[in-house]
Amino acid sequence: MDIPIYTVDAFTKVPFEGNPAAICLVDPEHDLSEAQMQKVAAEMNLSETVFLRNKEKNGSFSKGNSFHIRWFTPTNEVNLCGHATLATAAVLYNELRNPSSSVKFDSLSGELVVSKDGNGFVMNFPLNETIVQDKAEYHKLLELIVSVDCVETVEYSPPTKKLLVRLTDKMTRKQLESLTPDISSMMAAEVTGKVKGVIVTLKGSTENGAVSSDGETYDFISRYFAPWNGIPEDPVTGSAHTVLAYYWGKVLSKKTLFARQCSRRGGDVRMRVLEGDRVDLIGQAVTVLKGSFIL
Template identity: 60%
Template sequence: MELPIYTVDAFTDVPFQGNPAAVCLVNNEKLLSEEKLQQIAAEMNLSETVYIIDTQQTGFTLGDRFRIRWFTPTNEVNLCGHATVASASVLFYQLNNQSDRITFDSASGPLITERAQPNGITMNFPLNPPERQDEEEMSKLLQIVLPKNKIHSLHYSQSTKKLLVRMTDHCTRLDFESLRPDTTAMMNAESTGKVKGVIITLKGTIDNGCVDKTGEEYDFISRYFAPWNGIPEDPVTGSAHTVSGAYWSDVLKKKSLYARQCSKRGGDIRIQIKDDGRVNLTGQSAIVLKGTFMIS
C-alpha cells in the first residue's frame, strides 16, 4: 500500500521554523489498523502525524468535508491545531482544493478551516477558558517548572487537561526563554492524569522584548510542554492557544490577540475570540516535503 504523505511547517512562512507535522491522505481507512496508524506516527517521529480521511469519497481536490485524526509518536489526541493548519494547507495550496472552506470531523467535533491571505489558514476551534487552580495541589510540579517568585497565577483547563502558569510581569522575554524544566521530572511529579500539558505564558510588552521582527508587539508569549504525550516541548501549539487565548482575552479585555510561541523553532498565531464560545486561530505554513509512505 502506498500512502501520500507531506511534511508541513505550521505557524510560519519560513521552512524549518514553526511546528512540523506529517500529513497523510487516506482514501480507505479500513486498510489501516489502529496499530498501523500509531506505527506510522512513531516512524515519522514528529510531534504530530495527521490523517485526512476521505470518508465521503469525493476526492481531496473537490471534497469539502473530511475526517481527521491526530497521533503523537506515542498516542492519539483529540485536538491538534498546528496539524490542522498543515492539513488544510496541503488541501488548499498543494492539491488546489476548489472549496471555499473545508470542515474536518474530529473527536472534538467539526473544525472549519478557510484560506487566509497571504497563504495562511484560519481555523475555528472550541474555546477552552481555564479556571483558577490552587497552587498547593500542583506544588511538586510547579517546583520543577518555575521558581515560586516568578509565578503570577495558576489556571487549569479541565476540557483539555492543560495547566496554565503565568509568569510575573517583571520577567523579561529572556527570562522566559531561558527556562529549562526537566520534563522527565515533570511526569514523575504529576502522574495522576489530571495534567497532560503545561503552558507557561508571559504578558507581552515592548519593554520586555515581546515584539516580532517588524516591531509589532505581542499581546502574550508562551511555551508548551507535554511530556505526558511524548512531546517534551512543542514548537507551536494551536490547541494550547484555545486555553491561553481565552485567558489573555479576559485579562486584557481584548478579542483580537497576537501571540508567539517561543520554542527553539517558534511561530506566530493570530487569535480572534468569537461570541459563540469558539475561537479563530490564523497562521501561515510552509510545505517542505512530499512523498509516499510504503506500507506492506
C-alpha cells in the same frame, strides 16, 4: 500500500521554523488500524501525524470539502491539534489546489472548519475555559519548571487537561526562553492523569522584549511542554492557544490577540475570540517534504 504523505511547517511562512506535522492521505478502500497509525506516527517522530480520510466513499482530496481527521503523537492519539490541522489545510489548498471556500474536518473535538485568509488560513476551534487553581497543589510540578516566586497565577483547562502557568510581569522574554524544565521529573511529579500539558505564559510588552520581527508587540508569549503525550516541548501549539485566547482575552479585555510561542523554532499566532465559545486561530504554513509512506 503507498500512502501519500507531506511534512508541513505550520504557523510560519519560513521553512524549518514553526511546528512540523506529517499529513497522511488515506484511501477509504485501504483503511489503517489504530495500531498501524500509531506505528506511522512513531516512525515520523513529529509532535503530530495526521490521518485524513474523505467522508464520501468516492470523495476527492482535491475537490471535496468534508473529511475525517485524526491526530497521533509518537505515543498516543489526541483529541485536538491546531498546528496539524493548519498543516492539513495547507496540503489541501496549496498542494492539491482544492477550490473549496472552506473545508470541514470531523474530529474527536467535533466539527472544525478551516478557510483561506490571504496567504494564511483561519481555523475555527472551541474556546477552552480555564479555572483558577491553588498554586500549592502544583508546587512540586512548578518547581521543576520555574521558581514558584516567579509564578503569578495557575489556571487549569478541564477540556484540554492543560495547566496554564502565568509568570509575573517582572519576567522577560529572554528569561522565558531560558527555562529548562526537568521533563522526566515533570512526568514523575504528575501521575494522576489530570495534567497532560503545561503552558508557561507571560504578558507581552516592549519592555520585556515581546516584540515581533516586524516591530509589533505581542499581547502574550508562551512555551508549551507535554511529556505526558511524548512531546517534551512543542514548537507551536494551536490547542494551547484555544486556552490562552480564553485566559488573555479575559485578562486584557480583548477580542483580537497576537502571540508568539517562544520555542527554539518559534511561531506566531493570531486569534479572534468569537461569540458562542469559539475562537479563530490564524496562521501560515509551508510544505517542506512530500512523498509516500509504504506499508
